[in-house]
Amino acid sequence: MNRRNFVCAAAGLPAWAWAQSDAPAARGARKAGDARGDGPEGLEAVLTAAGALEPLQAVVVSRHGQRLAERAYGRRALAAATNIKSASKTVVSALVGAAIDRGVLTGTDQRVAALLPGDLPRDPDPRLARLTVGHLLSMQAGLQRTSGPHYGRWVASRNWVRSALAQDFVDEPGGGMLYSTGSTHLLSAILTRRSGRSTLALARDWLAPLGGFAIVDWERDPQGIYLGGNQMAMSPRSLLAFGELYVRGGLTADGRRLLSQDWIEQSWRPRTTSVFNGDGYGYGWFLRRMAGHDVRYAWGYGGQMLYVVPAAGLVVAMTSDESSPSARTGYRDRLHALLEEIVTRAAG
Numbered sequence: 488m489n490r491r492n493f494v495c496a497a498a499g500l501p502a503w504a505w506a507q508s509d510a511p512a513a514r515g516a517r518k519a520g521d522a523r524g525d526g527p528e529g530l531e532a533v534l535t536a537a538g539a540l541e542p543l544q545a546v547v548v549s550r551h552g553q554r555l556a557e558r559a560y561g562r563r564a565l566a567a568a569t570n571i572k573s574a575s576k577t578v579v580s581a582l583v584g585a586a587i588d589r590g591v592l593t594g595t596d597q598r599v600a601a602l603l604p605g606d607l608p609r610d611p612d613p614r615l616a617r618l619t620v621g622h623l624l625s626m627q628a629g630l631q632r633t634s635g636p637h638y639g640r641w642v643a644s645r646n647w648v649r650s651a652l653a654q655d656f657v658d659e660p661g662g663g664m665l666y667s668t669g670s671t672h673l674l675s676a677i678l679t680r681r682s683g684r685s686t687l688a689l690a691r692d693w694l695a696p697l698g699g700f701a702i703v704d705w706e707r708d709p710q711g712i713y714l715g716g717n718q719m720a721m722s723p724r725s726l727l728a729f730g731e732l733y734v735r736g737g738l739t740a741d742g743r744r745l746l747s748q749d750w751i752e753q754s755w756r757p758r759t760t761s762v763f764n765g766d767g768y769g770y771g772w773f774l775r776r777m778a779g780h781d782v783r784y785a786w787g788y789g790g791q792m793l794y795v796v797p798a799a800g801l802v803v804a805m806t807s808d809e810s811s812p813s814a815r816t817g818y819r820d821r822l823h824a825l826l827e828e829i830v831t832r833a834a835g
Contacts, residue, residue: 580771
């Protein structure tokens, strides 16, 4: 065992906290490690140690709707809005569920071609006729991805909706997972076309009773459609409030239903597997086993994370510097390890 891991073990804190052992936050975390144990004190020590993860900006933890701990790092404030990046795909998924609950959409089997007839290519691939709302939600559209190396070219197009529908098929609808912001953007366009209102207006209306939730800013495409799946700003506390809606089974704190329990169960049902990390994926949620619990999580570029641990009633929101990648650097995995430590201390 090297010195870093020895110090970590002696303090009762995980190795991820010493990823940068010379950082001032890490030195302070060693002292905080003396407050080891479960419960609020142990959880506070974990959040103190998390300051060693330099991209991390905020962590907020609640259980059964009660705030257990929260911490902002550097000059960040817990009430400050941050770009949650692709974690916004999970918010769009919730809006689709709300639209189905309200009869704006009839279900996930609805065909995209019938919902966006004016945006289809002139000579559409026959497979477009089989594409459904459910395929878009589970990232199984079969269309070439508009994320990653393809994102810049896509957002440089004149019409993002038509461009997404004009992508070549690289798999069949319902095939393997092809993570694509274009798929979620098509959902935003469908919500706008079917309701006659902007996606932001729908979010502010349908989720208004959810205390503490607010979308501060959201980018739009050249036609004014709000970008489904990226560039959405909210505070970490707001992100936590959104997660609490799911852990309560679609109810607000005062018992008002905003989402059906059926929609939440559908969203958390494994439908495909990510080729990038091997985790399952439902309707806008990644699915993974952590610290002995089934965890559902939203993940945005840079390390914007929302974790829901249903059996423990636990919700954890983490926001990070949006300018750096989180997957290939190993930072996302360190956030997963941080979540596991929080679950161990908070779930009891």
